[in-house]
Amino acid sequence: MPEARTGxxxxxxxxxxxxxxxxxxxxxxxxxxxxxxxxEQLKKWWWPNGFTCPAAEVxxxxxxxxxxxxxxxxxxxxxxxxSHSMGGEYYEIDRPHRLxxxxxxxxxxxxxxxxxxxEVTFEASDGGTALTMRQSYxxxxxxxxxxxGAEQGWSEQLxxxxxxxxx
Numbered sequence: 001m002p003e004a005r006t007g008x009x010x011x012x013x014x015x016x017x018x019x020x021x022x023x024x025x026x027x028x029x030x031x032x033x034x035x036x037x038x039x040e041q042l043k044k045w046w047w048p049n050g051f052t053c054p055a056a057e058v059x060x061x062x063x064x065x066x067x068x069x070x071x072x073x074x075x076x077x078x079x080x081x082x083s084h085s086m087g088g089e090y091y092e093i094d095r096p097h098r099l100x101x102x103x104x105x106x107x108x109x110x111x112x113x114x115x116x117x118x119e120v121t122f123e124a125s126d127g128g129t130a131l132t133m134r135q136s137y138x139x140x141x142x143x144x145x146x147x148x149g150a151e152q153g154w155s156e157q158l159x160x161x162x163x164x165x166x167x
Contacts, residue, residue: 089102
């Protein structure tokens with residue numbers, strides 16, 4: 001019988017890596033914040049190019065949870081698709097300034113694979129929003145290919161978000 005994994009307490013664990021992404025978007029902080037918390041908008045932009053989010057669930061309150069399903073591109077073999085969804089808990093919600101949540105990659109067979117802490121700030125800037133996303137990583141770390149592509153993945157997601165907000 002496989003050993004049950006215990007979830008990482010991302011609020012007290014010591015991170016081993018950090019990723020910081022900054023982007024200025026041509027939309028108000030309220031619109032950008034809402035795109036991070038509204039399930040219908042999340043389904044349109046969450047996940048990098050080639051991946052889709054067929055389902056999103058959000059209970060937007062401190063202590064509430066979210067879950068974002070992941071559909072992998074056809075060219076990636078099923079046996080290398082390590083995660084089926086990402087979800088977590090909201091720790092801080094200060095609309096439209098700040099959002100803090102855990103990010104937990106989940107595989108239907110193995111449960112939680114790894115956990116991160118995601119902190120997003122939204123600051124009004126020149127008629128738009130200066131967005132800063134800081135993601136802290138803990139042991140066990142994501143698979144090497146996921147870590148290697150994390151910055152590109154966030155950049156692609158934010159490109160999709162930018163197109164959604166401009167559309």
